[in-house]
């Protein structure tokens with residue numbers, strides 16, 4: 001009997017692990033029944049009963065019409081009762097975009113070979129030339145203190161350069177006069193600009209993200225495209241897009257702004273149009289925009305356009321010169337001085353063909369926005385976060401080497417090293433995610449869930465980087481001024497956290513909430529069968545999806561358990577993966593099975609209530625996200641040609657991600673509403689206890705060393721950063737001081753040895769190096785080198801001070817004389 005029980009368990013594990021079809025389970029069940037009958041010595045009655053039971057079970061499992069009648073139709077009825085109704089806007093949000101690698105991670109068995117087979121994203125020669133030319137030039141033109149303190153705006157010469165060089169039309173195809181850049185190139189431009197000036201980066205980023213150009217490209221009429229796209233590409237129009245209003249922020253679909261279809265007089269002629277009333281805020285580029293993309297709810301009470309009265313959210317393009325448009329006032333978003341402000345209008349009449357896509361697209365605005373959101377969200381904030389993180393990694397490493405306390409470069413003090421190593425590893429992971437995600441967009445994906453993962457985790461990691469960097473810089477980071485390269489980034493970082501879906505909502509509502517429906521192989525099919533289909537067709541579709549779903553859940557539960565007891569040794573890895581990273585593929589495959597199983601059981605246990613249990617769904621989203629971030633790093637490592645020098649970064653970041661994922665699962669289980677189920681889940685997912693530990697201190701040290709040393713690894717990690725060559729520039733002088741500090745370390749040692757041996761004395765107010773030169777300890781060349789390093793070091797550690805008015809009077813005088821000159825010219 002013990003053998004029989006062990007046999008049943010073994011068959012269950014093997015069949016579950018390989019997800020065998022139902023017929024195999026039936027055959028195995030038959031054999032088990034025969035064997036049971038023999039070893040138990042059943043009499044005729046017992047054998048007959050066993051046989052009847054077997055026939056009933058196998059018939060129900062294998063004959064779909066019977067299965068539907070007895071099982072799936074009943075489940076379908078329950079499903080229909082408990083499944084909450086979805087609003088049209090929710091449906092459009094769920095349907096938008098595509099599923100890519102997130103689908104694999106949700107499957108419980110990611111196909112690594114497929115991921116590694118996707119071509120490595122790369123820039124064309126022309127895109128690279130643009131980065132090396134105009135982008136580099138634009139960065140050099142930007143003096144962040146001048147922008148953020150003196151002008152509260154980009155200088156006119158910078159605005160002009162941006163327009164003239166086509167920065168505002170990177171996503172517009174060449175046939176309309178734009179640059180026709182790939183998503184990767186667009187992302188690379190924003191990354192580099194963000195390493196230099198937030199205002200310049202946002203100014204360039206917004207017109208290339210979700211807004212008039214993107215909407216026109218996908219939905220515009222030919223007339224709209226031909227008129228606006230060339231003008232947008234050349235910077236003759238400054239666009240903005242206004243969705244948010246005081247009453248509707250995160251819940252953007254509830255905008256109270258409205259338009260009423262009516263007839264009116266336009267340019268002297270009676271015209272079918274709309275009277276639109278709106279009150280928007282936070283609109284980027286709004287204060288200087290000439291073309292306002294506007295979202296509002298359109299009503300047609302007189303049925304002039306269609307038989308419906310409430311047409312729904314509609315997007316229109318409104319020239320800001322239109323009478324009644326109030327625009328121009330500014331917000332001040334944490335001293336990020338990119339143009340941002342409110343705008344409004346009351347019963348402004350506009351022709352019906354201002355609707356993007358024309359009258360047929362009235363009421364389709366939400367669908368348009370949701371479909372276009374993924375591309376922009378995959379690029380803008382991930383890129384700006386990477387630009388910031390890379391700049392921080394480079395500058396913080398340099399500063400931590402130049403700045404000494406306790407006669408040691410602060411970067412070599414363990415406490416500082418911990419923060420520095422974290423910056424380096426996070427930066428690597430972020431760059432890998434940026435490139436892989438932009439690459440997916442270039443491959444035709446509109447990855448809605450992945451874009452939310454990238455947006456959330458990259459802005460959060462940028463926040464971690466800037467916090468770490470601020471701590472390392474101490475007072476130097478706090479006192480603002482032209483010599484502070486970190487303070488403005490710290491100030492402005494929450495903007496990225498808030499926009500394009502505020503982070504709390506993105507984490508707790510979107511990543512898992514949308515993922516569970518879109519990326520799950522069966523849930524959407526089940527929902528559609530339950531809510532959108534009827535009769536026999538619904539029953540057949542639901543039965544197929546539901547039985548596959550059960551098989552999927554059993555397989556993932558078994559896999560999670562087997563990976564747990566075998567330390568992931570049987571987990572799927574790619575055929576061609578680098579041997580030194582294979583265990584990370586294994587661990588991710590194990591997590592994928594555990595996550596998929598946990599997600600299914602959570603949905604089963606909590607049903608529609610899971611949507612409101614944001615603490616649970618947020619943590620489930622974290623597990624999915626960690627797997628995505630690790631996948632991106634593994635792919636990046638392969639795409640970059642397996643550079644072993646970068647391995648410490650992967651090792652730290654991967655371990656950190658696994659540990660976080662494990663904590664998230666642990667917390668889901670600790671807070672699971674059905675305790676007995678939670679215990680069962682814990683035994684299945686962590687049969688031998690929790691396997692992952694936080695990254696080792698030694699790895700953290702290796703990561704910190706990469707940014708404390710000049711060289712290829714540091715340059716690779718910060719490859720997108722603009723590096724100023726001018727020693728008049730704060731970051732330029734930091735770079736020079738860093739190199740000089742490293743070059744002078746042998747001289748420092750010479751001086752220290754001389755002091756220790758009594759050959760040289762240090763006294764306050766006496767130039768030790770000059771004395772060392774007189775004593776022949778340093779030669780003239782060495783003295784010069786050392787003195788230059790000292791001059792640079794002093795320059796780096798100085799902080800700015802100001803007159804009482806922070807120089808405002810002088811600045812205003814300079815700006816007004818500039819205006820006078822410009823007017824005269």
Ligand SMILES: Cc1cc2nc3c(=O)[nH]c(=O)nc-3n(C[C@H](O)[C@H](O)[C@H](O)COP(=O)(O)OP(=O)(O)OC[C@H]3O[C@@H](n4cnc5c(N)ncnc54)[C@H](O)[C@@H]3O)c2cc1C
Nearest residue numbers: 241242243244249250282283284333499500502503504505
């Ligand atoms: C600098 C800046 C630039 C912007 N640019 C533009 C622009 O160009 N065009 C435009 O249309 N809009 C723009 N926005 C608006 C931006 O998209 C909104 O700020 C954002 O959608 C959040 O809305 P809110 O600020 O009103 O916050 P709220 O909606 O009030 O949210 C407050 C908090 O509640 C959380 N929250 C809300 N709902 C949920 C939920 N269901 N579950 C969990 N948490 C939730 C949010 O995550 C947030 O943390 C900009 C905003 C800023 C600050």
